[in-house]
Amino acid sequence: MKKQAINARTYGVKPWYDPRVRSLVYQTLAIALVFWGGWVLVENTLSNMASRGISTGFGFLDETAGFGIIMHLVPYDATMSYGRTFWVGLANTLLVSCMGVIAATVLGFIIGVARLSSNWLIAKLALVYIEVIRNIPLLLQIFFWYFAVLSNLPSPRQSADLGSALFINNRGLYLPQPVPQEGFGLFIAGVVLAVFAVVWVAKWARKRQLATGERFPMVKVALAILVTVPFVAYVIAGDPLGWDVPALKGFNFKGGITVIPELAALWIALSLYTASFIAEIVRSGILSVSKGQTEAANALGLPNRLTLRLVVIPQSLRVIIPPLTSQYLNLVKNSSLATAIGYPDLVAVFMGTTLNQTGQAVEVVAMTMAVYLTISLLISLLMNLYNRAVAIKER
Amino acid sequence: MTDLSVMPPKKAIGPIQWMKRNLFSTWYNVVLTLVVAYLIVTSVGPLISWFFVDANFMGSDPKDCSGAGACWVFISQRLDFFIYGFYPGEQQWRVDLMFLLLAVAFVPQFIERFPGRKWLGLFGVVGLPVAGYILIPGGPFGLSEVESTKWGGLMLTLILAYIGIIASLPIGILLALGRRSEMPIIRGLCVVFIEVWRAVPLITVLFMASVMLPLFLPEGLNFEKLARALIGITLWQSAYMAEVIRGGLQAIPRGQYEAASALGLGYWRKMGLVVLPQALKLVIPGIVNTFISLFKDTTLVLIIGLLDILGTVQSTVTDPSWQNVAVEGYVFVAFCFWVFCFGISRYSQSLERKLDTGHKS
Structure with missing residues (x-):
């Protein structure tokens, strides 16, 4: 496209046949059209909202909602916004x-x-x-x-x-519903420990494989660590989970x-x-x-x-x-x-x-x-x- | 040549060997086959008796249903409503005529060597909207007017899907060309338009069309609810259409573009005479697939209060005079959609095989 444009210029082609000029004109027109359309929409919307008595802006977000919602993960009741x-x-x-x-x-x-x-x-x-x-x-x-x-x-x-x-x-x-009780922190610590241990073993196994070519039964070992460590922690903490x-x-x-x-x-x-x-x-x-x-x-x-x-x-x-x-x-x-x-x-x-x-x-x-x-x-x-x-x- | 040593061994063929190979090859396949076969046998029996044996086909009111099986009386009694909505009974021949024209235009497309297939297809794209515009709302030629609020059922579903696809095709072509344009601003505008519409769910688009469109338009200019929904569906669908067509444009080898330029064709003639005819042919299966998903998505209009086929059924299953007919209603709608979508998708697959000329890569 660019090369063509230069050629057009050198051979003295009329500007309205020059692809570069044309493309500029088209794009300017497109932008103008979009802005004009957007302006008309905004204008219409504002006048329509004014005639219907709707206020603009996000102020309504702070008003009280006053309706209940049957399920909420975030704390909510009807008095909230x-x-x-x-x-x-x-x-x-x-x-x-x-x-x-x-x-x-x-x-x-x-x-x-x-x-x-x-x-x-x-x-x-x-x-x-x-x-x-x-x-x-x-x-x-x-x-x-x-x-x-x-x-x-x-x-x-x-x-x-x-x-x-x-x-x-x-x-x-x-x-x-599981209800964590005293000593549940120990169980969480066990889970975290197990994850870190798995990551460390995986790194070590990879290094060993690169060095010696021997494969390490990673999946089995990882599963074993992930099950035993938290389980032991759970038992030591003395069954720290109640059920509602x-x-x-x-x-x-x-x-x-x-x-x-x-x-x-x-x-x-x-x-x-x-x-x-x-x-x-x-x-x-x-x-x-x-x-x-x-x-x-x-x-x-x-x-x-x-x-x-x-x-x-x-x-x-x-x-x-x-x-x-x-x-x-x-x-x-x-x-x-x-x-x-x-x-x-x-x-x-x-x-x-x-x-x-x-x-x-x-x-x-x-x-x-x-x-x-x-x-x-x-x-x-x-x-x-x-x-x-x-x-x-x-x- | 009757030398037995060149014949296949007898046990390698025949039903028993087939079962041995395809159903009971290993111990876990044996277990799986037996479990699945048991499940199928125990569930198919009750289903058949519910659908056919215990079902009630004859009758005219809820008392004719025994309750042991399906109550198909409900469907046959309300069939008019499911197909035409509130379209007045004495005018329904107009809708029937449109159904007929639709079939005449598009059913031959499934048959390879039907005479005048292309002309019928052209009629389906160009003539059918005109015919529909005259026949269905009425007005000219002494046809009595029927407001769009009375349209409903299968008829409305077909109108939404048909207009959605026909109107989104030209917009989609323009958007696809724009997205592949060498002008950065045009390209940017098209990319933003396409990606925004594709990212939002159809429901929000429909909500926007029904709630926000009246605010956007100057006062005095107002559309009916159906027209607003159609505008929303068309804009939304055109973004998907653009992506399908862009795939076709990209599949055309560069040499075609260059050869057309070398012949001295300008942009629009290059696209219109050389590139698009090839690209559109390539993406017919893709267009058919977007049509199928649009056809299924038209059911969403019931959320903004239009009565499409699912809407009519949904509004009658809650009718207190008929008890517990929800399943029958849903099965009926599901069957209608399934037949349509499955048939068209099979057609699109066969088309894909036929059109696969191998120069896609």
Whole structure:
């Protein structure tokens, strides 16, 4: 482009045929158009808001919210501010997203491997699962779990119990809550100590392998350290963990941890739906490693387990990671469907109730979109870093 | 040639050998097969009896359902509502005509050697919106007007998905060209536009369209709720479309661009006559796939109060005169979506194989 422009100049071409001049004009026009459009929007919005009596600015965040939220990880009650509802919603969104990412990844890898199983029945079952689940809208699946399955569970008085510590009914799942007591610090210290020990042994084993070529059974040793050290610490501290077991009081259960049905339905549907996409990604990733790689590893005398760990998985991860990232992003975005069943996520609480009560549409929508934008950029950044670590090193 | 030594050994073929190899090859495969087979046998039986044997197909009101199996009476009684929403009964032939035109335009696309397939496709993209614009809202030619608040059901789902995809295609092409432009400012604007829309969930876009759009527009200019949702869906979808088309543009070898420039074609003729026809052909499967996801995502409009097919079902399963029909309703909607999405995705896969001419890399 540049060379052409210089040539055009030297041969005395008219300026409106000169690509460089043209491109400058187009870009100036584009910028002018964007600014003009933005100005018109702002102008319209301000005059519209003035005529409807809506004030601008973020002052409303300090006002009292006055509505309750059925689930909050951050301390919250109705006397707190609208600003606090933002954090409550954000925490709930992050909670269901993290739970969903973990469950969908585990499930997706299992199903993806099952799809390639030598067992005909297992492979076909995985295929049916994938084709059925991913062709049905997620919102419908959330409705199904929430309205058709979970709300048909027995009422609190007839709730199903597992070992009289875990209860399921149509109000949710009730789990005993661990309560740390005196001496629990010793157990934590044991865990920290074990982690440090594993890191140190791993470094030592690596150095030894580089020096002598001998492999060290790292996985077994690491597991042994991680289990024994905290266990010994736990015993020495004298069982420092109490349990707050839920119990039926009046019409519902009190105590313990409650998983509300909205969260459960959203989590199940998100995990199952995303897992069907991840399974396909995993399958194509494994298939992308050519057979020659496995055969070469076998020819070198590597046992099957090591072939998988050192040859096949690292190479397939390169193919799997980029689409997996976009599935994680989709899951976080899809968690906003919570608003359809009333799980108090960011969209339901902040963009729903807070927006309706305050009428501050511009500020609320901008804040919500900024949150999703940040999460998306963060996840892609992290995954890009990881991707760079596993990518082919060309020297 | 009947020398037995060159024939395969008898035991290597046949069902028993097949089962031995594919179901019972190792001890853990034996265990897995038996467990899975047991699970399938125990769950399929009750499912079949719920779906068919104990189900009620005939009848006209809730009393005709025994409650032992599925109550399909509910679906058949409310089918009109699920398909047309509140569209007045005597005018429903207009919607039926549109369904017919839609089928005439697009079903032949699945058949390789259908005469005039391309012309029908062109009609589907250009003529169909015009026909729909006249037929469905009514107005001209003495057709009585039907407001968009009365549209609903499957009809609304198809309208949203169809307009969303058709309108986002040209915007997506422009955005993709902009993103690959050599002008830094144009490129920057397109990148920001695409990435922002792709990063936010569709629900926030729909909320924005329904709550914020009226604030953005000058006073007096107001859109109906459906039009606002369509604007949101189109902008959101065009960002995805742009990324798909960009993939196609990148797959065209550099030589094609250079050859077109060498022939003296300007930018728009180079793109329009040489690059885009090849690039768009390459990304047809990708476009079909985005269409499938858009089709599934149209269900989200029920959150801003439009009654698409899921919305109509959701609003009737809570109807007190019918008890416990939620599962039947959801199964019906799931079946509709599944047939559609599975069929189209199979088509897109076969297209991918056919179009794979091998010069992608």
